[in-house]
Amino acid sequence: MAIHPTAIVDPHAELDSSVEVGAYSVIGADVKIGARTKVGPHVVIEGHTTIGEDNHIFQFASLGGMPQDKKYAGELTRLEIGDRNTIREFCTFNLGTVQDEGVTRLGNDNWIMAYVHLAHDCQVGSHTIFANSAQLAGHVHIGDWVILGGFTLIHQFCRVGDHAMTGFGSKVSQDIAPFLMVSGTPTSTYGINSEGLRRRGFTPEQIADIRRAYKTVYRSGLSLEEAKSKLLEEAENSSDSALYLRQMHSFIEKAHRGLLR
Known part of the structure; x- marks a missing residue:
């Protein structure tokens, strides 16, 4: 020794x-x-x-x-x-x-x-x-493969899903769903962490499905309940990405500090 x-x-x-x-x-x-x-x-x-x-x-x-x-x-x-x-x-x-x-x-x-x-x-x-x-x-709960940019601040009891990424100086006070890229003060969503997913072996089809799911929840104008139902529909129609879409749905269902949206 x-x-x-x-x-x-x-x-x-x-x-x-x-x-x-x-x-x-x-x-x-x-x-x-x-x-x-x-x-x-x-x-x-x-x-x-x-x-x-x-x-x-x-x-x-x-x-x-x-x-x-x-x-x-x-x-x-x-x-x-x-x-x-x-x-x-x-x-x-x-x-x-x-x-x-x-x-x-x-x-x-x-x-x-x-x-x-x-x-x-x-x-x-x-x-x-x-x-x-x-x-x-x-x-605070942080999933696998998460990247936190420098000076990221995360409020107590928040959760950050797998493969998510925060930009420099992000102030996080609500849950961040898996696969997202967020940044700013106040923090906003800026799409999915597509480069990170590509580096970890996600196929182009899976990345496209996750991007479509992101748009459903964050850019479609649907209510959260409507978006969750649509997300399950997309999971049913996508055998390659169903696991990841259900993972996003499950995370959103359990968001108890409110979902960053």
Whole structure:
């Protein structure tokens, strides 16, 4: 185990023998870190925090700190980080709270740039990219393959669907459906993330069907209920894209902070 002599690692912490810990880092008693994870210098990892394999945590990150929630009273809550994540400088990920699931989660293969904040009880999927200073308030849910532009701000309890993308400086206060591209303050929709879908192997036909579904919901002038019915009709008539259109419909049905539209 390559632990710098100036690092402070609690003897009760569980670190795989291949973990690297940089100078002046502090790792608490209830921390577990998996194989080949690299912890840079001046990192603080505390609380009941579990970190998987092959992660790279850069200098000055703070993981597993107490929630920034005045209701928190020291309950046993957790932070869980998966495998193969890159977590850059000055990121802050907080523990969960008992008012929610009691855990903040980050999935696998995420690229998290500097100064990103994950507040208590956030649930982040896999293969996401969060640019510098993206900020998530409490209880936010982020799907897989989401890209957040720099300085994106997301209001508590909002959800962002799979493959969605926000532009620089977006202020998000309502749910963003899957596949969308949004930007601005206030945030508006600007079509679908077609280039992202193409890079991830979606066929031209599937992208065309998703674009048509977007126009149905966001540009047709139909009421939301009418648009949802039309979306189901389109799913029935499109065998190649039915799964994705139903995914969009399901997300819209469950939008509880209101749908960005």
